[in-house]
Amino acid sequence: xxxxxxxxxxxxxxxxxxxxxxxxxxxxxxxxxxxxxxxxxxxxxxxxxxxxxxxxxxxxxxxxxxxxxxxxxxxxxxxxxxxxxxxxxxxxxxxxxxxxxxxxxxxxxxxxxxxxxxxxxxxxxxxxxxxxxxxxxxxxxxxxxxxxxxxxxxxxxxxxxxxxxxxxxxxxxxxxxxx
Numbered sequence: 001x002x003x004x005x006x007x008x009x010x011x012x013x014x015x016x017x018x019x020x021x022x023x024x025x026x027x028x029x030x031x032x033x034x035x036x037x038x039x040x041x042x043x044x045x046x047x048x049x050x051x052x053x054x055x056x057x058x059x060x061x062x063x064x065x066x067x068x069x070x071x072x073x074x075x076x077x078x079x080x081x082x083x084x085x086x087x088x089x090x091x092x093x094x095x096x097x098x099x100x101x102x103x104x105x106x107x108x109x110x111x112x113x114x115x116x117x118x119x120x121x122x123x124x125x126x127x128x129x130x131x132x133x134x135x136x137x138x139x140x141x142x143x144x145x146x147x148x149x150x151x152x153x154x155x156x157x158x159x160x161x162x163x164x165x166x167x168x169x170x171x172x173x174x175x176x177x178x179x
Contacts, residue, residue: 006049006140047139048146074114081107085117086138087153090131092123108132116141 009027013020027050031043034055042055054062074082081104084096097104111117115137123129134147144150158166 001052003051005136006045006047006051008049012050044143045145046143047136051140074110075107077102077104078107078110082111082116082134082138085111085132086134086147086150089133089147090120091133092129092131094129096132 009020009023012023012027016023027043027045031045031050034042038055040055040058041052044051044053046053077100080100081096084099085091088095088099093104093108096108108117112119112132115135117132117138118135119130120133121131123131139146
């Protein structure tokens with residue numbers, strides 16, 4: 001409860017002088033107990049560690065308390081850019097811009113300032129472009145333990161029949177009176 005960031009199992013094991021498997025077992029049991037007891041808080045596994053946080057079903061109340069009058073939402077452009085970085089990392093600004101089809105310099109700066117992405121390396125090719133990846137803050141905000149928990153991209157891609165139906169609807173039909 002005193003840590004700002006999720007605490008890794010390994011650190012908890014060192015502090016408690018027990019095996020990491022014992023920490024995992026006890027944290028999982030405590031997390032289940034919090035949910036079963038319908039408490040206002042839960043013990044969640046996020047960003048590779050454990051953290052106490054408010055229960056998800058109390059989101060509306062917590063949001064009113066914490067962000068009343070503040071606008072902290074990301075724009076659609078920022079969300080699109082963040083998704084590209086999350087699924088293709090490490091990635092350069094130019095690669096993100098190629099996927100989005102627009103300049104992403106401003107959006108990437110915003111994501112860096114908010115702590116969602118960071119420079120992690122340099123491309124060994126010509127120009128040595130900065131390569132970006134998501135941060136543990138990104139995982140925390142999304143409630144993910146690791147990038148493996150991101151949903152598969154296939155869940156968001158329409159099947160061939162849907163694409164064909166969409167394209168069919170976009171094709172111009174015959175103009176009335178023409179043969």
